Amino acid sequence: MDDRLQNAPVGVLEVLPDGTLTDINEVAQSLIGSTADAIGTSLAEVFPRSVEDSLLIAIEGDAVTETSFEEYYPDLERWLDVSIAATDEGVTVYLQDVTEQRRYEQSIEQLRIERKRTAIIENVFSEILAELVGATSREEIAETISRSLGGTDIYEFAWVGEREIGSDDLVIHAVGGETGETFAAVRDVLDTETATTLEERAIESGRLQSAQPLAETAHVPESVRTAGFADGVQSALAIPLVFGSNVHGVVGVYAAGTEAFSDREQTSFETLGEVAGFAVTAARNRNLLLSDTVAELTFDVGDSSVLSRLSQSLASTLVLEGLVPHGDEALLCFVSVEDLDIQVLEDAATQIEGIDEARSIRESVSGGTVGLTVQGSSPLLAVSSLGGTVRRAHFESGSGQIAVELPPDGDVRRIADTLSREFDLEFVAKEERERSVTTAREYREELTDSLTERQQTVLRTAYLADYFESPRGSTAEEVAASLDITGSTLLYHLRAGQRKLLEAYLDEHTRPSENRRG
Known part of the structure; x- marks a missing residue:
């Protein structure tokens, strides 16, 4: 090899027609991780392998194929630009490291794809949110979400489910897209209760759950992972539909890529879950507001309620005058009492766990009214989130009773079961009244x-x-x-x-x- 090639800024290898390496400059040695001692050995032994092995294919046989190409070499963790030129003595191979250029191009392409994907997602989400504003029922909300998400090229399919009335079972309300065997596997797991699906985990925790890649996520049932592999479904996301402390349902979204849901996308889905949860609550409240008849449910309250415990400590009867939800897990409760000094009520309230503040509102000779800031999940807060209204409530000697007004549809049993299951309540009576x-x-x-x-x-x-x-x-x-x-x-x-x-x-x-x- 002459001095010009020895000192060239690119890698140079000289090879005989039979594939024997006759010379290699220092740049080439650095690029392929070799030394001058490799001279005299076969090029196949010296040069790293790629998936295509284009270099070895080009020089094998009697005729040399003059060509150039870029390939990735896993052992080197770099991309090389390879050019092959025939000479009178054999073959000359020229090498250049193009890894940084390739990475830059890949970054640009990835950004382009993400930008296009983001635009599609934002359009889909905008359409969903616009439709949710006017939705009048849970069924309409479920159909809107599953149809919109499942109908895009980005996701394979989407489905919406809710807990079954009177149990912890998750039932399917709507599904959209090409479901294949994956959704069938999810449905079978829900029916047989042999394992816990990603969607059930989302409902139990109230937090978004992801599986990327699906096949390598251990807490996804094996049958779902197997079906997903066969369908080419490699990512899944389960989004709870939440409002305040209540989880109304869940959306399951399945996609083809192994990293289909970016952090930004997951944040958008969390927002969608909150808006959909609000829409469910609004639909329930709208049904209550517009209904000509109402169902009034009466519950006995046990001593787990903060107001029950307060009544026990005072040995007095507390009457709920009104309440205002304040944040996700807080209530402003306005409570009146008779035949008790109002200062005694204030002092006792501050000693009850779960009551952050007590303040006198109105004082009379025989009692008065105080405002209590109650923190944490409570049946009073849950009623509001589930689309009901607390009509009246009183608490005496460690127990109490609340009357809840609901629209007389399928929600009545669901809400009654939810309140009884999640709180220390016992269903007493139901009465339907004309409005x-x-x-x-x-x-x-x-x-x-x-x-x-x-x-x-x-x-x-x-x-x-x-x-x-x-x-x-x-x-x-x-x-x-x-x-x-x-x-x-x-x-x-x-x-x-x-x-x-x-x-x-x-x-x-x-x-x-x-x-x-x-």
């Missing part, structure tokens, strides 16, 4: 639509805290503190809400009387 359609009801519906959720919370809290009484039972600062907001923010929401109330009231009372219903 008259009145102008007052229509008036409430209009107000609910016009007020934001925050305005409703602020107005209700201020009202129950006697902020509007004279003299006031609570100052603006006290009401704001109970909601963890500033006084100026409270006043802003109060003014905005009051303005809407007045607008609705004046509009209602300026309508012609013949357009009203009694």
Whole structure:
């Protein structure tokens, strides 16, 4: 090899027609991890192998194939650009390391793919969220999610399930896409209860569960992994439909790639699960609001309730005057008591685990009302999240009773079973009542639509805290503190809400009387 090739900035190997290496420069030695001692040995013994082995194929036989190509060499963990040129003496092979260039190109391509994928996902999610806003039932919500996700090229299929009434079994509500054998395997596991599916884990934990790659995730049932391998399904995601502390159901999404769900995508799915959970709750609340009949369920409450324990410590009867959900696992409860000094009630409340704060709202000679901040999961909070309304509740000597108002549909049994299973409640009675359609009801519906959720919370809290009484039972600062907001923010929401109330009231009372219903 002449000096020009020896000092060239690329790797150079000279090979005889029979494949014997006759020379190699220092750059080539560095690139393939060889030394000058390799001269005189077969090129096949010196040069690392690739999947295609294009170099050895090109020089084997009587005729040399002049060519160039780029291949990945696993032993070297690098990409090489290889050029083969025939000479009078044999073959000259030129090498260049193109690993960084390849990685750069792969990064650009990956970003391009991810950008395209993100755009598709965002469009799908936007369509789903838009449809969820107007959904009126759990079935419609399930169909929307499964159809939209399963109908894309990104995912193989998606399904939505809920717990079966009266048990912990997970039942399928809707499925969309090419399910193949994988979904059949998931369904069989649910039916036979031989193992725990990814979706069941998501419902139990209330947290998103992923399996990437599916075949190597031990806690996925073996039959599902086997079916997924046969179908080419290599990733799965289970998204719980949550609202507050309640898990309404789960979405299972299956895809072909081994890393199909990026961190960003999983975050988007978590948001979808929260919005869908809210939509389920809203649909249930809407059914209660619009129903002409209501079902009233009565439950006995055991001593696990914080208000039961408080009544026991006081040996008095506590009556729930109203409540306002505050965050995912907190309630502002307004409780009245008779024949007891209000300061005694405040002091006792602060000693009960689960009650963070107690504040006097109204005081009389024989008792009064206090506002209690109750932390943690409770039946009162669960009722609201499940689409019901606490109509009345009282607690006495370590036990209590609550009456819950629900729309008279399939949710009644489900909610009764959920409350009894998850809390220390015993179902006592059910009564269905006719609800008259009145102008007052229509008036409430209009107000609910016009007020934001925050305005409703602020107005209700201020009202129950006697902020509007004279003299006031609570100052603006006290009401704001109970909601963890500033006084100026409270006043802003109060003014905005009051303005809407007045607008609705004046509009209602300026309508012609013949357009009203009694």
